[in-house]
Amino acid sequence: MSREDFEDEELLIAGQQGVLAGDGFQHMETIQSKVTPGPNGQPSPGYTFELHCINCSTKNGVMVSWLELVDLSAGAIPMDPDLRRPWLLNDRKATPPCSCGRCGKALAVYMTPDEAQRYVRTGIQIGAIQEALVMQRVHAIRNQQAAAYGQRR
DSSP, rough: OOOOGGGGHHHTTTTSSSOOSSHHHHHHHOEEEEEOOGGGGGGOOOEEEEEEETTTEEEEEEEHHHHHHHHTTTTTTOOOOOOOOOOOEEEEEESSSSTTTTTTTTTOBOOOOHHHHHHHHHHHHHHSSOHHHHHHHHHHHHHHHHHHHHHHO
């Protein structure tokens, strides 16, 4: 093994070229989120997460409703309102059941309950979701969790 074997890495460190140079690597590693604009001046329906498929690199947008975010923020497993399927869990994080629009491979928009709480707070601040509705739903979820815990004892 010689120093020439690492030539690409030196160029990458210098910011020039190499296998990880360019925008491609950033696309694969970033998820951008933004409040989804409501149609015709109506309130926002939720958050959109934009990410690139790790299989085909197609840019995808995954819209997550405010109620899904509220459920996750309360520690419940959200249900996708369109697919009627629960979110998938992976080591204390959850992702909506979604796939790439081009190749069909699963997309991973993992988030924790703490992250969901931050998104919900944003929704309340911009008037997209009412704080009273959030508190009512969180209270109902916590009551269900307490009842389920009591039945397991």
